[in-house]
Amino acid sequence: MAPDRRRMIIEAATKSFSLFGYKATTMDQVAKLANVGKGTIYTFFKNKEELFEEIISTLVKEMIAEAESVIKPDMPFTENVHQALYRILEFRSQHQLMIKLVQEEKEMGTLAVSEKLQHVENEIIAYLKQKIEAGIAKGSIPPADSEIVSFLLLKMYIALVSDWEKHHEPLTSRQIADIMKGFLLKE
Amino acid sequence: MAPDRRRMIIEAATKSFSLFGYKATTMDQVAKLANVGKGTIYTFFKNKEELFEEIISTLVKEMIAEAESVIKPDMPFTENVHQALYRILEFRSQHQLMIKLVQEEKEMGTLAVSEKLQHVENEIIAYLKQKIEAGIAKGSIPPADSEIVSFLLLKMYIALVSDWEKHHEPLTSRQIADIMKGFLLKE
DNA sequence: ATTTGACTAAATTAGTTTTCTGGTCAAAAC
DNA sequence: GTTTTGACCAGAAAACTAATTTAGTCAAAT
Incomplete structure (x- = not known):
């Protein structure tokens, strides 16, 4: 459970982009799916x-x-x-x-x-x-x-x-x- | 001056379609440009x-x-x-x-x-x-x-x-x- | 040092009102 | 009798506004 947060985020985002598209995917959703605080996403990626x-x-x-x-x-x-x-x-x-x-x-x-x-x-x-x-x-x-x-x-x-x-x-x-x-x- | 109304309509519509596109061209506009009552258009063409x-x-x-x-x-x-x-x-x-x-x-x-x-x-x-x-x-x-x-x-x-x-x-x-x-x- | 989620400004959406427009048709013009 | 017309209408689109959503931030928690 030392989850590679970065990987989790990418997986979550990929899943969501595939399912709902780019626009309809929210950063909150990605965070939730990745079991990560929203802010964490922004430590790995400058923006959406x-x-x-x-x-x-x-x-x-x-x-x-x-x-x-x-x-x-x-x-x-x-x-x-x-x-x-x-x-x-x-x-x-x-x-x-x-x-x-x-x-x-x-x-x-x-x-x-x-x-x-x-x-x-x-x-x-x-x-x-x-x-x-x-x-x-x-x-x-x-x-x-x-x-x-x-x-x-x-x-x-x-x-x-x-x-x-x-x-x-x-x-x-x-x-x-x-x-x-x-x-x-x-x- | 025995205006071929049909021709006038087509000319007016062509001009308007070329200038504003299909959607933005109104039948009122075409009628006015063609110097013709709107109803007249519909005697030559079923619809837009x-x-x-x-x-x-x-x-x-x-x-x-x-x-x-x-x-x-x-x-x-x-x-x-x-x-x-x-x-x-x-x-x-x-x-x-x-x-x-x-x-x-x-x-x-x-x-x-x-x-x-x-x-x-x-x-x-x-x-x-x-x-x-x-x-x-x-x-x-x-x-x-x-x-x-x-x-x-x-x-x-x-x-x-x-x-x-x-x-x-x-x-x-x-x-x-x-x-x-x-x-x-x-x- | 890292993670977090409440927070905000800006954007998007939803809901409502107003305007517009394709098409009709009774009356006018020929 | 035939052709032309434009006022008129229902439905569509636009404009407007209010309410919601969202990307990104940052002070506090871990």
Whole structure:
């Protein structure tokens, strides 16, 4: 019972953000959930937003770890990029916190939430970029501006996985992989 | 001075929608601007939304005409697709009514506006699809699912023209054309 | 030295009143 | 007889106000 207060707070906040979103989570609630006085939270985090930031940063790490876990060195490069990206978007669409934040951004346009989601997107692109550059260096794919390619890859995937389904039958992972392979191997 | 009342109404409404958006345009205002009794509007249009629909439908026609106007038969197919798409997005970003509607959707989420913008997007995709199918038939580009290709083309272009600029130096028309050419010619 | 929760200023929400607006229709204009 | 009109209405939205909530602080407790 020498509770790592910091950990308790983060756990409580994560739970509450996932359940109610950023705005609807109060610091009193987090304190109560964490079995901690409200003031204690402020000994670890400057304010609500910094606490949020910490949690998002953890989320990004989990996301990248998920992506890394599906990479198989004996598979073709493009297949691995596809698997990684696909896993990231799956994570995004299955993780409670992500679901809640995306919903909150759409429905209430909370500024802090928009900023953090943008940050997550930037991190994903940075991760992809690093993979793409490795692929180019190894000759697995033709040289190209890695920033543009990474950016487009993510946008294309989101379009195919999320937007497409609004008016069409969902595409299979295989179909998406083939489209992306064509895109990556060309020019 | 045998005023085509219908035309007057449409002109007034277009002006007002462009200036104030859909929600902030009142039927009284349109009537006054059109020098017409309010009731008269309702002899031509069932309600506000139908009037809006008529205007959007005109806008789409203008947009397609713009796209057609930049197509040069002696140019390569992919170049023409690029020019057409580029022109459409330019139209979109320069046309007062479009600017206002996009803004209104983002800021207030007006339902009728979202629906109409979605409609515009569908029309653009349908237009592209028809071009793509012609290109495939003529052997200018490899066979592929024309619906997916059109959908992705538009999404890619919007990402490159609008989203990219939020965090990067704008891309030149040439760069965009090259990316798209690679995408269209492959697989 | 650390933790706490009562406290406060500022923001948000809830409740109420007022104003506005899409649509109608009886009367006026043609 | 047909078309046009604007006063009118019910319901929606805005404005206003009162009441509540909340992020963050800090003197006291541990």
